[in-house]
Amino acid sequence: DAMVIQNPRYQVTQFGKPVTLSCSQTLNHNVMYWYQQKSSQAPKLLFHYYDKDFNNEADTPDNFQSRRPNTSFCFLDIRSPGLGDAAMYLCATSRAMANEQFFGPGTRLTVL
Amino acid sequence: DQQVKQNSPSLSVQEGRISILNCDYTNSMFDYFLWYKKYPAEGPTFLISISSIKDKNEDGRFTVFLNKSAKHLSLHIVPSQPGDSAVYFCAAFTGGGNKLTFGTGTQLKVEL
Numbered sequence: 001d002a003m004v005i006q007n008p009r010y011q012v013t014q015f016g017k018p019v020t021l022s023c024s025q026t027l028n029h030n031v032m033y034w035y036q037q038k039s040s041q042a043p044k045l046l047f048h049y050y051d052k053d054f055n056n057e058a059d060t061p062d063n064f065q066s067r068r069p070n071t072s073f074c075f076l077d078i079r080s081p082g083l084g085d086a087a088m089y090l091c092a093t094s095r096a097m098a099n100e101q102f103f104g105p106g107t108r109l110t111v112l
Numbered sequence: 113d114q115q116v117k118q119n120s121p122s123l124s125v126q127e128g129r130i131s132i133l134n135c136d137y138t139n140s141m142f143d144y145f146l147w148y149k150k151y152p153a154e155g156p157t158f159l160i161s162i163s164s165i166k167d168k169n170e171d172g173r174f175t176v177f178l179n180k181s182a183k184h185l186s187l188h189i190v191p192s193q194p195g196d197s198a199v200y201f202c203a204a205f206t207g208g209g210n211k212l213t214f215g216t217g218t219q220l221k222v223e224l
Contacts, residue, residue, distance in 0.1 A: 103155030
């Protein structure tokens, strides 16, 4: 089945220790997104890639970076995680200009 | 500034009855609306959508109504089933863009 896969599902890191979250897709979609969702809050878009073009949201902290080495994979790098970065991180994909986004299961990040 | 609002964090209904989930928005540029359903430990999955040129869209037990003048949409589930118990997110698009703006979600519990 075509899908969006996120690894790991649960990640524990220490305050200030860099961490990388991974997303892959078998849907061959042009667009890949990273969302942050904190408890009882709406998922918040951090950035997205339209093919190789990176689009950062204005309020995304510099601490968050992303890489998309190819169509299938996209990474979220948190350079120096703070306690406030503990959240669920959701990856999603869509076809270009399509309204529907397909989500992965998310990675739950804990910062100690 | 929360542009998509779901003011009821939770809703409980009996099996077989109608579930009505509400969503309000403030941005008049939104022209496409979606409902996502999320089970614990899974990513959101697309449920149903509606374009701003319509006022109703139906898919099986799920119907979405849009009242543009009131900037309000609702999701009706009839009849409700225990498997419908999940968090429901309302989301909105601005035409031509890739950005989904989510509400904070409503936890639906369908009781036997």
